[in-house]
Amino acid sequence: MGNIMSDYIKEAEGSLLHTYNRYQIVLDKGEGVYLYDLEGKKYLDFVAGIAVFALGYSNDEYKEAIKAQADKLLHTSNYYYNVPAIEAAKRIKKMSGMDRVFFTNSGAEAIEGAIKTARKYGFLKDGRTDHEIIAMNHSFHGRTMGALSVTGNPHYREAFEPGIGNIRFADYNDLDSVKANVNDKTCAILMETVQGEGGLTPATEEFLCGVREICDERDILLILDEIQCGMGRTGYDFAWQKYGVKPDVMTSAKALGCGVPVGAFMMTEKVGAHSLVAGDHGTTYGGNPFACAAVNKVLEIFERDDISGHVRETAPYLWDKLDDIMKKHPSIVEHRGAGFMQGLVFDRPVAPVINKALEKGLILINAGSNILRFVPPLVIEKENIDEMADILDGCIED
Numbered sequence: 001m002g003n004i005m006s007d008y009i010k011e012a013e014g015s016l017l018h019t020y021n022r023y024q025i026v027l028d029k030g031e032g033v034y035l036y037d038l039e040g041k042k043y044l045d046f047v048a049g050i051a052v053f054a055l056g057y058s059n060d061e062y063k064e065a066i067k068a069q070a071d072k073l074l075h076t077s078n079y080y081y082n083v084p085a086i087e088a089a090k091r092i093k094k095m096s097g098m099d100r101v102f103f104t105n106s107g108a109e110a111i112e113g114a115i116k117t118a119r120k121y122g123f124l125k126d127g128r129t130d131h132e133i134i135a136m137n138h139s140f141h142g143r144t145m146g147a148l149s150v151t152g153n154p155h156y157r158e159a160f161e162p163g164i165g166n167i168r169f170a171d172y173n174d175l176d177s178v179k180a181n182v183n184d185k186t187c188a189i190l191m192e193t194v195q196g197e198g199g200l201t202p203a204t205e206e207f208l209c210g211v212r213e214i215c216d217e218r219d220i221l222l223i224l225d226e227i228q229c230g231m232g233r234t235g236y237d238f239a240w241q242k243y244g245v246k247p248d249v250m251t252s253a254k255a256l257g258c259g260v261p262v263g264a265f266m267m268t269e270k271v272g273a274h275s276l277v278a279g280d281h282g283t284t285y286g287g288n289p290f291a292c293a294a295v296n297k298v299l300e301i302f303e304r305d306d307i308s309g310h311v312r313e314t315a316p317y318l319w320d321k322l323d324d325i326m327k328k329h330p331s332i333v334e335h336r337g338a339g340f341m342q343g344l345v346f347d348r349p350v351a352p353v354i355n356k357a358l359e360k361g362l363i364l365i366n367a368g369s370n371i372l373r374f375v376p377p378l379v380i381e382k383e384n385i386d387e388m389a390d391i392l393d394g395c396i397e398d
C-alpha cells in the first residue's frame with residue numbers, strides 16, 4: 001500500500017469511532033461493477049455496498065436524475081407535499097401491491113416504523129399496552145434500539161439490554177416454534193423473507209405460508225423485512241412474491257435508493273386505516289425530494305429494464321459456479337441462498353479468503369464469521385461471474 005491510503009487510514013483511526021474493523025483500502029470511485037481505490041487499483045465488486053448498488057456504479061441515467069433534483073430542491077419537511085415523493089410512492093405501490101408508504105432514511109428506521117405500526121394496530125384492536133412481537137432467531141433488523149430488540153443475535157443485544165421488551169424469539173423455518181410463542185398478546189410476527197446477515201437462509205414455503213395462516217386466523221400482522229432480500233435481489237421485485245403470500249406490513253431500504261440513503265415501510269389499506277395517524281410518527285428528512293428522486297429513477301429502471309428478470313436469468317449461473325467451487329474445496333460445507341443473495345458456508349473463518357481476494361482485486365464480504373456472502377450488483381453479467389469465480393478459486397486454502 002502506498003502512502004496516500006495509509007495516511008488516510010491512520011487519520012480515520014484517529015477520528016472515526018471504531019465501530020467497524022475496516023478492510024485496509026480507501027475506495028474512491030465506481031464504474032459499472034468495478035470499484036477503484038485511492039491509488040487507482042481496480043476491484044470487481046461482489047458486495048455492492050452490502051446489497052445497495054443494484055444498478056451498479058455511476059449509472060448515467062440515475063446520476064442525471066439526482067443532479068437535476070439537486071439543482072431544484074433537496075428538502076421540504078413533511079409538512080408540505082413534493083412531487084418526487086408522490087411519484088415514488090405510486091411506483092412502490094405498483095411494485096409491491098402495498099397501499100400506504102412511509103419513507104425513512106434507513107432500514108433500521110423502517111423497522112422502527114413497522115414495530116410502531118404493529119403496536120398501534122394491536123392497541124386499537126383491544127386497548128392493551130402489553131402486546132408482543134414474535135421475531136426470529138438469527139435475524140438481523142438493524143442497530144437502533146427497537147430494531148436491535150427484534151434482532152435474533154444475542155451477541156448484538158447483550159451490552160444494550162434492556163431492549164424495548166415484549167419480544168419473543170422463535171426458530172426460523174420452524175412453524176411449531178412460532179406456534180409455541182403465539183398468544184393473546186401477539187400483535188405481529190416479524191421476519192426476513194430471506195435471512196441476510198444471519199446466513200443467507202430463505203424461508204421455506206411451508207414456513208412462510210404457515211405463518212401467514214397463523215396471522216390470518218388470529219388477526220396478527222405479518223411483517224416482512226425485505227431490506228436486503230427485496231428490490232429484485234432474489235429474482236422477484238420483493239422476495240415474498242415468489243411464495244404466493246402477502247405481508248400486512250413490509251420494509252425496504254438498501255437497494256431502494258441505490259446509494260442515496262432511503263428506506264420505507266409499507267402496509268395494506270386495512271393496516272393503514274387502523275394504525276398510525278397524524279401525530280403518531282414522523283421524520284424530518286424522510287421522503288425528501290432528493291432521496292425520492294433517486295427512488296423514482298431506480299424504480300423506473302427496475303420496471304423498464306426488468307432487473308428482476310435479469311436476476312432470475314443470471315443467478316443460476318452464479319449458483320452453478322459456486323457449486324463447482326464448493327465441490328473442489330472440502331473446507332466449504334454448504335451453499336445456500338436465493339437469486340443474487342448466496343452464501344458459501346465454510347468450516348472455518350472466511351476472513352483470510354476475503355483478504356486474499358481483496359489483494360487480487362475482488363471485493364467480497366462475510367455473513368457471520370464462517371459464511372462468504374455474495375450480493376453483487378444485480379446488473380452483473382456471466383463474464384463478471386466467471387472473473388469472480390477464477391479469482392475466488394485461487395483464494396481458498398483447504
Ligand SMILES: *Cc1c(COP(=O)(O)O)cnc(C)c1O
Nearest residue numbers: 106107108140141142196227228
Ligand atoms: C441492513 C439491514 C437492516 C438495517 O438497515 P440499515 O439501513 O443498516 O439501518 C435491516 N434489516 C435487514 C434485513 C438488513 O439487511
